[in-house]
Amino acid sequence: xxxxxxxxxxxxxxxxxxxxxxxxxxxxxxxxxxxxxxxxxxxxxxxxxxxxxxxxxxxxxxxxxxxxxxxxxxxxxxxxxxxxxxxxxxxxxxxxxxxxxxxxxxxxxxxxxxxxxxxxxxxxxxxxxx
Numbered sequence: 001x002x003x004x005x006x007x008x009x010x011x012x013x014x015x016x017x018x019x020x021x022x023x024x025x026x027x028x029x030x031x032x033x034x035x036x037x038x039x040x041x042x043x044x045x046x047x048x049x050x051x052x053x054x055x056x057x058x059x060x061x062x063x064x065x066x067x068x069x070x071x072x073x074x075x076x077x078x079x080x081x082x083x084x085x086x087x088x089x090x091x092x093x094x095x096x097x098x099x100x101x102x103x104x105x106x107x108x109x110x111x112x113x114x115x116x117x118x119x120x121x122x123x124x125x126x127x128x129x130x
Contacts, residue, residue, distance in 0.1 A: 001099055002041065002042060002043060002044035002045035002046075003038055003041035003042045003045050003096060003097075004042070004045045004046050004047070004048055004058070004096070004097040004102055005036070005042070005045070005046075005047050005048070005061075005094045005095060005096055005097060006047070006048045006049075006050055006055065006088060006091075006094060006095050006096075006097050007030065007047055007048075007049060007050065007093070007094045007095075008049075008050045008051075008090055008091065009021075009049050009050060009051045009056075012051060015051070018049075018051055019080065021080075022059075022078050022079060022080045023078075024078060025078060026077070026078055027062065027075055027076065027077065027078055028059070028075075028076050028077075028078045029065075029073040029074065029075055029076070030047075030073070030074040030076065031067070031071055031072070031073065031074075032071065032072050032073075032074055032093065032094065033071055033072075033093075034072065035064055035066070035072045036064075036094075036096075038096065039064050042061050042064075043061075044060075044061075045060075045061050046058035046059060046060050046061060046081075047059050047061055047074065047076055047094070048083070048088075048097055048102070048103075049080070050088045050090065053087060053088065053089065053090065053125055054085040054086060054087055054088060055083060055085065055086045055087075055088045055103050056082065056083065056085055057080040057081055057082045057083055058080075058081050058083055058105075059076040059077055059078070059079060059080060059081070060076065060077040060079070060081075061074065061075070061076055062075045062076060062077060063075045074094070081105055082105065082106040083103040083104065083105055083106060084103045084104055084105075084106060085103070086101070086103040087124060087125040088125075089125060
């Protein structure tokens with residue numbers, strides 16, 4: 001099973017703004033200071049997005065590229081695959097996602113509204129109940 005990572009959708013003002021990140025060219029690039037030690041295990045993996053204290057979607061990881069300044073690009077498919085929302089605390093940068101914590105993709109026609117809303121997940125997480 002490929003290794004996955006998580007990252008906060010930092011800077012997204014709201015859900016519509018976050019979704020707009022996925023309009024445009026077929027790839028998107030995120031900067032990271034260091035190449036993940038386990039980057040080879042991420043082939044076929046995804047970056048899971050945290051928005052409003054919940055994992056809400058994923059973008060497949062294509063590759064890692066070194067920049068001229070020594071930092072690295074995480075190159076992603078510019079697509080957001082919705083997942084069953086799962087509470088996730090905020091963190092800086094990216095973090096590895098344990099296999100048992102990977103949420104399943106939402107099925108065609110399935111609505112995230114069928115699950116707990118992100119605001120409730122956030123409150124439960126604050127209480128240590130999620």
